[in-house]
Amino acid sequence: MRDLYQRLALAPDVDAPTLEAAIEACPNRALRQDAEATLVVASHRQRYDETHRVLRDIGSLRARLGLTHAPHWQGEAANDFSQPSSGPASSLDTLTSRVSEAVSLFDRFKRLGGGWLLVALFVLGACVGLVGGLALAAGLGVL
Incomplete structure (x- = not known):
């Protein structure tokens, strides 16, 4: 799952007018369509926000444990919720x-x-x- 807030350069608690303006200004058509379908509809956004919080917490936990996706993923396929490791070695x-x-x-x-x-x-x-x-x-x- 992509972090739509991160990709739109927005905070998760952004208000609706700012969110809609950022979606309109997004040059990536696929990202714009995903954001419109997911974040503009209130019930969809609520479910997305719940999932977003869980994935962000998992990313934080993985960072504290020193775990990364590096050996298993190519490119940025799973890096939206990954954070840099907090320690010198995992x-x-x-x-x-x-x-x-x-x-x-x-x-x-x-x-x-x-x-x-x-x-x-x-x-x-x-x-x-x-x-x-x-x-x-x-x-x-x-x-």
Whole structure:
């Protein structure tokens, strides 16, 4: 759905005379016909305005989530209600990079013999604990 207000350079709360003047001045015949059929008739405009609010809210939500139509749409087919992303990277891109990093760390761990590495760390920790315990016991005069 096209954003007729945006394409006519009008605010959604525009009054009827200003709306009709903008429609008359529109050089695009197809846009002018769509606007006349949709925005001039009061009942049609009311339904359009309700849908317009929902689509504008969805566009805002997509922007806050960092989602875009870019990989899926050519040209401006779906961009009327799209807004620029509010963050430097989309949430999907951030999540994808984090998952990729976790997978590569896991693969590296497995390649290094992860099971043996865990056993070695446990034995090393036990030795350090034993030496520390003996030193503490000697310091307290128990041994």
